[in-house]
Structures are given as structure tokens and as C-alpha cells.
Amino acid sequence: MIYTKIKGTGSYVPEKVMTNDDLAKFVDTSDEWIASRTGIRERHISVDELTVDLAEKAAKKAIEDANVSPDDIDLVIVATVTPDYAFPGVAQLLQKRLGLNEIMAFDINAACSGFLYALNIADKMIKSGAFKNALIIGAETLTRLTDWSDRNTCVLFGDAAGAVVLSVSDTNNIKDIICGSISDDQGYLICKNGDLKVPEINAISEQDHIHMNGREVFKFATRIMPKMINDLLDRNDYNKEDINYVVAHQANQRIIDKASRDVGIGMEKMFLNIHKYGNTSAASVPLALDEAIKEGKLKPGDLFITVAFGGGFSYGGALIEL
Ligand code: UT7
Numbered sequence: 001m002i003y004t005k006i007k008g009t010g011s012y013v014p015e016k017v018m019t020n021d022d023l024a025k026f027v028d029t030s031d032e033w034i035a036s037r038t039g040i041r042e043r044h045i046s047v048d049e050l051t052v053d054l055a056e057k058a059a060k061k062a063i064e065d066a067n068v069s070p071d072d073i074d075l076v077i078v079a080t081v082t083p084d085y086a087f088p089g090v091a092q093l094l095q096k097r098l099g100l101n102e103i104m105a106f107d108i109n110a111a112c113s114g115f116l117y118a119l120n121i122a123d124k125m126i127k128s129g130a131f132k133n134a135l136i137i138g139a140e141t142l143t144r145l146t147d148w149s150d151r152n153t154c155v156l157f158g159d160a161a162g163a164v165v166l167s168v169s170d171t172n173n174i175k176d177i178i179c180g181s182i183s184d185d186q187g188y189l190i191c192k193n194g195d196l197k198v199p200e201i202n203a204i205s206e207q208d209h210i211h212m213n214g215r216e217v218f219k220f221a222t223r224i225m226p227k228m229i230n231d232l233l234d235r236n237d238y239n240k241e242d243i244n245y246v247v248a249h250q251a252n253q254r255i256i257d258k259a260s261r262d263v264g265i266g267m268e269k270m271f272l273n274i275h276k277y278g279n280t281s282a283a284s285v286p287l288a289l290d291e292a293i294k295e296g297k298l299k300p301g302d303l304f305i306t307v308a309f310g311g312g313f314s315y316g317g318a319l320i321e322l
Pocket of ligand 1: 217
């Protein structure tokens with residue numbers, strides 16, 4: 001039987017920090033509103049780095065942490081909704097920068113759940129026997145898509161990248177992964193493509209920004225997060241007491257508070273870094289995972305659950321022994 005395990009992690013955030021007070025200088029908001037409604041205090045903004053630059057820095061750290069040679073990596077998957085180009089993908093741009101071989105490399109888009117989708121794909125590809133070491137990255141420069149005059153959305157997002165090396169293993173560490181989606185045909189969370197021709201008039205369209213019905217996303221998130229945690233426990237015959245830690249997508253601290261109450265896992269077991277970074281979309285989970293490990297909150301042998309939700313509406317969760 002072929003199994004998989006997390007062999008190394010890494011993350012990177014751009015240097016520039018934008019605080020809630022900085023935002024309040026140009027949009028009608030306040031530190032008090034943002035912190036009390038979301039838990040966010042500040043976020044990192046990419047000034048001159050592209051998604052591929054953030055991804056490269058996170059990936060190098062993960063490869064070093066995993067103690068593998070770039071020659072050993074045989075699969076790259078980048079989860080992003082902010083690729084620098086329609087093509088080539090971020091994954092292919094990374095190959096040369098990281099000194100990788102002529103391997104399979106591609107991007108996927110499942111919004112904020114993208115990293116969980118990439119993890120699921122890589123896990124199954126390794127378990128098929130065809131691959132041995134996958135580099136999985138969540139990288140976003142979401143602030144390039146935010147409308148800085150829309151206080152409903154611009155206060156929420158930040159830029160970051162997180163990476164994991166997932167390797168073949170003789171122990172069963174990635175125990176289960178759930179991914180799914182329900183069609184958001186109402187456009188509750190939507191950003192249309194930029195730079196594509198509008199078919200009716202055959203003209204280049206303008207870049208759209210993120211549009212969001214926060215309450216509908218909140219309702220979806222607070223339903224799906226506890227459901228995923230409970231489903232992962234039930235499907236694998238574990239109790240909530242067996243779980244050392246939960247690493248959830250950092251979209252809103254109130255969503256994590258509610259999941260904690262609903263599943264009966266205390267907040268001391270819910271990792272939080274949203275106050276520093278805001279919502280970094282597909283980068284959120286690998287960034288949180290890397291910090292939880294580096295801060296010693298997650299240790300080898302610990303059993304943890306990671307869950308994410310996002311545009312689509314997509315969702316994903318995994319039960320993992322580190
Ligand atoms: O990865 C997935 C991405 N998205 C999410 O996870 C978002 C999920 N939703 C949320 O996190 C919350 O719905 C928000 C944080 C976006 C909004 O919180 P809320 O408690 O649902 O606020 P609301 O949308 O019901 O708005 C309440 C009030 C409104 O004013 P009125 O109509 O009551 O006068 C808003 O205009 O708060 C106002 N408001 C703001 N005020 C100050 C909305 N945004 C802001 C702001 N600063 N930034």
C-alpha cells in the first residue's frame with residue numbers, strides 16, 4: 001500500500017504591511033469595525049512582487065525544510081486565483097526558478113479551497129504509484145483584484161504564499177481528504193476575468209474586482225466548516241478529543257469561533273493568524289500550517305484537521321497525522 005505524508009513546509013509574505021488604520025485613511029472604515037467583525041488587524045500587500053515571486057520564496061523554504069533535492073520533485077501544483085498570466089501557469093514559471101526537471105506542473109483554481117484541492121490531487125497521484133514528491137503551493141496576490149474603494153471587501157484580503165512537499169510514505173499520514181462544491185450561480189462571491197474579449201462587441205474587457213455578498217458567504221462558511229470537521233471524524237472513526245489541532249482557512253475569526261462552538265473543539269485548538277495576514281485565499285491554509293509547525297503548535301505525530309471554503313462555492317478538508 002502506498003501512503004503519503006507532509007515532508008516539509010514553507011511560507012512567505014511580502015514585506016509591506018497595511019494596518020486597519022492605514023485603510024481607514026482612504027476608505028470609510030475603522031480598526032474597531034474590522035477587528036471586531038473579522039479579527040483582522042493588518043495584512044501584507046505585494047508592491048512589486050508577482051504571484052510567482054511569492055510562490056518561489058515559499059517553495060524554496062518548503063524544499064529546504066523537506067530536505068529533498070529539486071531533482072526529486074516530480075510534480076508541481078499551484079493553487080491560485082491570481083496567476084500572473086492566463087498561460088504559462090505559475091507552476092511552469094516556477095520550474096526554471098527552482099531548477100526542477102521536465103516534470104508535470106500545472107495550476108488549479110478552486111478559490112480559497114484551492115490548496116485542499118491541490119493536496120487531494122497530489123495525494124491521489126502519489127498513491128497511484130506514478131509520483132513520489134509533489135510540491136503543492138497556494139499563492140495569491142489577491143490585493144491586485146480588490147477594489148480599494150469597496151469597504152465590504154478591501155479590508156479582508158492580503159497577499160501570501162505557502163508551500164508543502166508531499167511525499168510517498170510507508171505510514172498512513174494523510175488519512176482522508178474531502179473536497180466538494182455547490183454552484184454559486186448567484187455570484188455571491190465573484191470576480192470576472194480581465195483582459196478577455198467581450199464576445200458581443202469583440203472588445204477587450206476591463207479588469208473586474210472582487211464582488212461579495214458577505215452574509216451569504218458567512219452562512220455557507222459557518223455551515224460547511226463544522227460539517228467537514230464532523231464528517232472527517234465520523235468517516236475515520238475518530239472523536240474530537242483525538243484531534244490535537246485545527247488549521248482552518250483564515251477568512252474571519254467569527255467563522256472559526258462558530259465552528260469551534262459547533263463541533264465542541266475549544267479555541268485553544270484552533271490556529272489563528274488572521275490578525276496578521278487577513279484572508280490570503282489559497283495561501284491561507286499552507287501559510288497557517290507552516291506557522292503552526294514552526295511555532296511548535298503542531299508536532300510530529302499530532303493529528304490535525306485542516307478545512308477551507310471559498311468562491312465557487314468550494315470546500316475542502318483533510319485529516320492528517322503530521
Ligand atoms: O474566503 C471567503 C471570502 N469571504 C468571506 O469569508 C466573507 C464571509 N463574510 C464575512 O466575513 C462577513 O459577512 C463580513 C466581515 C464581510 C461582513 O460582516 P457582517 O457582520 O456580515 O456585516 P454586514 O455585511 O452585515 O454589514 C453590517 C454593516 C453595514 O452597514 P449598515 O447597512 O448596517 O449601515 C455595512 O455597510 O457594516 C457596514 N460595513 C462596514 N463598516 C465599516 C461593511 N464593511 C464595513 C467596513 N467598515 N469595512
